Amino acid sequence: MTAIDPTAHLTAEQIEELGRELDAIRDEVIAGRGEKDAAYIRRVISAQRKLELASRGVLLFSIFPPAWLLGTAGLSVAKIIENMEIGHNVLHGQWDWMRDPKIHSTTWEWDHVSPSEQWKHSHNELHHTYTNVIGKDNDLGYGIMRVDEDQKWHPFHLGQPLWNLVNACFFEYGIAAYDLELGKNLHRSRRKDPEFRARARAVGRKIRKQALKDYVVHPLLSGPSFPTTLAATFTANLVRNIWSHSVIMCGHFPEGVQVFERRSIEGETRGQWYLRQMMGSANISGSRAMHFMTGNLSHQIEHHLFPDLPSNRYAEVAVKVRALFEKYELEYVTGPLPKQVFSAWRKVFRLSLPNRKREVTTRDRERELVAA
C-alpha cells in the first residue's frame, strides 16, 4: 500500500533522535513503576476471578433465561478480561518486575487453547520483532489472508472474507493453529518432525482440558441446566473470540498502516525499529472502559513501541507518543472501534481480488528507484 513513503521527510539523525526520545519515555515509566501498578494488576486479577466464579455460579441455573443471559454476559466479559488485560499482558512480561511467581510470564497459563509457551514464541518473538514485515510477520493475514497490496495474490484469497469470519468465530483455535505453523508443518516432509509433534500434542492436551471444563464439567455441574450451560459457555467463548479478533484486526489491518519489505529491515537501527512500530500499528479511540476491555491493545502503537511496559500505563504514554508523532509529522492512525473494524474488513474484501493495474506497490517503487 506504500506508494509514497510517509517517513521520507525524516533524516537519519532525526530518526535516531526520535528513538532517544522514545527511550526517555520508556525509562520514565520504568523508574516510576511501583506499588500502585502492582495493586492495579492484583485488583484486576481478583475482580476477574470473582466475576468468572459468580457467572459460572449463576449459570448453574441457566435453565432460567434471565440467569442464562446474566451468566453468559458475565462469563463473556470475564473471559475477555482474562485473555486481553491479564493474559496477553502478563505473557508479555509486563508484570515480571514484581517477581511474584504467580503473576509472571514464565509461569502464567491462560484460558486459551494455545499453550502460553507457544504463543509467547510466535507473538512476542516473531510478531513483535518483525512487525508488518512481509514474509517475516505471519500476523499479516495469519497466512490465510492478503491484507496488503504488496502481498502476492492467489485464487485462494477470493474466499478470504469467509476465512476471516470463520477465524473470528474460532479465533483461539486459529491462534493455536497459527502458533503451531500448521500451514507449513502439515506438509508431508515436516509432519513427522518430533519437535512439531511434541508441540502439537501440547496443544491437543490444552484443547482437551479447555473443552472438558467448558463443555463437559460445568454443564454437568449444572444438572438439569446441562444444555443451556453448554450453550452459555459456547456463546461466551464465541463472544470472546469475535471481540479479540476484532480488536486485533484493528491493530495492524486498517487503512493507513504501513507494511515493510524484508530488505528494508536489514541493519535496522533502534530508531528505525521504533519508526516501523509507529507506522505499522493503529490505535482504537474510546472510553476508559473501552481501553480496559481491549486489554489496552487500543493503545496498539504504544504497546508495539514498549511491549513490556505495564498496560495501565499506556494511556499516559499515549499522550507523549502522540506529541512525538506531531513533532515528526507522522500519521497517528486511530479511530473508534466500529470505524477501524469496518476499515479492516473493507481491506479484507478489497484484497480478496488481485490488485488493479494502476495501483503502485512498494515493490514497484523500489524497482523504479533501482532502475533510476
Add this chain to the structure above:
Amino acid sequence: MVTTPLLPSDYLDLVGPLRAGADLRGRIEAVHPETGDAATVVIRPGRDWRGHTAGQYVRIGVDVDGTRLWRAYSITSPTDRRDGRITITVKAVRDGKVSNHLIRRATPGTLVRLEQPTGDFVLPPSAPAKVLFLTAGSGITPVMGMLRDIDFDDVVMVHCAPKPQDVIFRGELRDLVAVGKLRLTEVHTAADGRLDIARLDELVPDWAERETWACGPAGLLDAAEDHWAGHGVRERLRTERFRPVTAVVGEGGDGVDGGEVTFSTTGRTVAADGTTPLLAVGEEAGVLMPSGCRMGICFGCVTPLRAGAVRDLRTGEITEAEPGVLIQTCVSAAAGPCDIER
C-alpha cells in the same frame, strides 16, 4: 478440571490466603518501634506454619514498591506464644530496601510470603548449665528469642551497641537483670571503641567454661572464633552470621572477569562481571530467581549450573558444571560464560 488453566487454590486464595494448604503466607498485624532504627513486626502466620525453635530465622518475601524481595530475619518471639503470632525484629540497614520498608512503611493487614523456619543456631534440647551470649547490634535478635523462651540457670550476655539508646530490647533486658535472670554487660562502641575480644577475661572470667552463642558482625565473629580456637575450646562456640563473608578475589584484574550468563529456561543471555552475584544478574534481567538470605546460608536460591563455571564470592573457589551440580546464586558470580537453569 473445573478451574483449568488455574488451580482451585488460585480461587481459594482470594478468600483465605492464610488457610491450610495455601502457599505459606503471613499477615502483618502490628509494627512496634524498638529503637530509632529498629522495629518488631508482629506476624500472624498461615495455618501450615510448623512452629520454630528458639534462635531460628524465617525467610520472608515482602513486596517493596510492588517488587517481591526476600530476606531472612531471626524470630524474636517465644515458641509458645499463646496467640500463635510470631515476631521478627528488624534493624534498618543503610540503603536496605526491605528493612527500611518494614520499619517505616509496612502497615497492618499487609500479606507477606513466609517459608518454614530454619537455622541451626539453636539451643540443645536441654539447656546447658552455664551460657554466654556474645552479641552486637541486631545480632541480639536470635538470642532474644532464646532468652524469652527459656529460664536459664546461669546466663551472661555481652552485648555491643554504639550507644545505650541503640540497644534493642533495652527495657526487657533491664527487667531480666533486675529479677536476677540475666547478667548483662553492655559495650558502647561509640564511646569505648570496638570490643577487644581479650577483654572477655575481665568481663566474663569463666567464659571458656560456658557454652557460647555469638551473633554479630563478621569482625567480632572472626575474632571470637580465633579466640576460642586459641584456647582450645572452639567446640563451645556457635556463631550466626547475617552477612556473607566475601573473599577478596584477584585484586587488579585476575579473577574478576565475568562472562556471558545464559538463563536457559527463560531464554535470556546477559553479560555479567565477576563480582556481581548471579542472583542479582538474573533479577536485573527479569528472570524469576528464587532467593532467600542473599548471603549464602539458607540455600533458598540453589539452581542447577548447566554449563560453564562460577566463582564462590566467599572463598574464590571455582565450581564447574557437571550433571547435578547446584550453585547458590546469591554468593556465586560468573567465572567465564555459564548457563544457569532458570
